[in-house]
Amino acid sequence: MTEAWQHFAAALLAGDERQAYTILIEDTRPSIRVYKEIITPAMYDIGEKWLRNEITVADEHLATSVCDFALAQYTFQFKQRNRRSEKKAMFLCLEDEQHVIGSKMIAALFEENHWQVRHLGPNLPLSDALKSAEQWHPDVIGLSAAIPYRITALKEYIAAFEQLSWEPQILVGGRVVAMHDLRAYCGRQTRVIYNLDEVSAWLDEKTEAPADGVR
Amino acid sequence: MVSGKFLPLPYFLLDEELGILDYSRSASDIFLIGDNFITLVDEESRQKVSQYIQPDFSEIEIELNMKTKYDPLAVFGISVKWEGNKAHILCVEKTKEVDNLSGQLIKLRSRLSDTDFELLEKKEELEDAIERIHKLSGPFIPLYAEAGLVPLFGDLQADKLRVIEENILYRIDEGDYEQVFFDFHAVGEITDEGKKQLGQLFETIQLMGTKTMIVGLSPSQVRGFKSKGTVKAPSMASLKQAISEYIKKQNHK
Known part of the structure; x- marks a missing residue:
């Protein structure tokens, strides 16, 4: 049987954003499983196809864009009145990093949990990221990095965000965290996130925390 | 054999182990050239090199991420042609x-x-x-020190009433009112949920010790009002009549 993610990958490579979106929206699984079981394996598969010389870098970029489009449409249903929520989370990809899908899925999980969310997009220089953070004072800053040679830059970003006066929680994710042990770079405020389930568990923790009545 | 030295593109001549035997000047302009072609390739593309740059594929085109002097991750289109146990390789940058x-x-x-x-x-x-x-659609208007008027406007649905209710309860609580008139003259339809919500509102106001008077509710609107709050609230057909009776009572006091 062909899995949903295989249909999804095919739609992405065909540039068929309508089909891609339809596959996501018609799936009955909860959103986190749609991210984990359809989008993630499809994107990995597309990377593998490049390694197998079946597609070009240009195909990959197109597929990523279609995926981004479908994901944006899919997650639109969770964009509700979070404007008044006190919890704010900001997400970004490092400068020179275009791998945006993972952090968008995480941002969507936050939105679904009634956080105010801003995704600043791919390729964000540290100075711009800091400026946004200073203006908006997010409680959480999510950093995403996929390219191993950018690890020194990631270190700088983490160090800079840890200096912010209101001490936001910093989450670091992306492909590099599976390839390198980043914990040495991370201070008390920074947490490495290895997968979507961890994000979901972290969000549950945050949501349940005030229930003990001692806040 | 003609040398590739002056080819206008990066060119390499490799042995079977991908050792570099010769290269063009364009190649040394762009790459830091070592002994083996693999050192020029980004770690994550190396699997692709060992899989596809080998004599089994006598002629092939692949894409690789390569490390140049200027860019640690540059995309190249690589054309490979084997001649016996030697490979001719042309690299075209696509970055x-x-x-x-x-x-x-x-x-x-x-x-x-x-x-x-x-x-x-x-x-x-x-x-x-x-x-x-x-x-x-439901402003609270103080008429006298102890009486207020709430003229309701438009169709009444539960969500609208919830918004109105918040304001009214706040004002009643603040002002110590004895009686509040609810004027339904300008009301269109009232949904079932709306009727429930209204009943609850009247009940809450009555619990706060304030009398409610319903004015101008038409017979078609009355159907479906079942809650205690509404039943307890007396009603009159016109606002004028309701207010003048209220004044009369006040004067008698």
Whole structure:
């Protein structure tokens, strides 16, 4: 049987954003499983196809864009009145990093949990990221990095965000965290996130925390 | 054999182990050349090199991420042709084209998210406007020190009543009112949920020690009012009559 993610990958490579979106929206699984079981394996598969010389870098970029489009449409249903929520989370990809899908899925999980969310997009220089953070004072800053040679830059970003006066929680994710042990770079405020389930568990923790009545 | 030295593109001549036997000047302009071709290739593309640059594929084109003097991750189109146990390799850089493409895609993406965001902003503006209209559909007007009037406007649904209720309860609590008139003259339809909500509102007000008087409720609107609060609230056909009776009573006191 062909899995949903295989249909999804095919739609992405065909540039068929309508089909891609339809596959996501018609799936009955909860959103986190749609991210984990359809989008993630499809994107990995597309990377593998490049390694197998079946597609070009240009195909990959197109597929990523279609995926981004479908994901944006899919997650639109969770964009509700979070404007008044006190919890704010900001997400970004490092400068020179275009791998945006993972952090968008995480941002969507936050939105679904009634956080105010801003995704600043791919390729964000540290100075711009800091400026946004200073203006908006997010409680959480999510950093995403996929390219191993950018690890020194990631270190700088983490160090800079840890200096912010209101001490936001910093989450670091992306492909590099599976390839390198980043914990040495991370201070008390920074947490490495290895997968979507961890994000979901972290969000549950945050949501349940005030229930003990001692806040 | 003609030397590739002056080819206008990066060119390599490799042995079976991918050792570099010869290269063009264009190659040394761009790459820091060592003994083996594999050192020029990004770690994550190396699997592709060992799989596809071998005599079994006598002629093949692949893409690789390569490390140049200027860019640690540059995309190259690689054309390979084997001649016995030697490979001729031409490298054509694609980074610029790929960057252009991804630049355009990013622009599209950000336009998409801007559109999303604008739509969302508009939606929220609209919701705010609706809430404002709801609030204005049931203002609380103090008539005398101890009596107030709430003229209701338009169709009454539960969500509208919830907004109105908040304001009314706050004002009653603040002002110590003895009686509140609810004027239904300007009301259209009342939904079933709306009727329930209204009943609860009357009940709450009565619990606060304030009398409720329903004015101008038409027979078609009355159907379906079952709650205690509504039943307990006396009603009159016209506001004029209701107010003048109230004044009469006050004067008798």
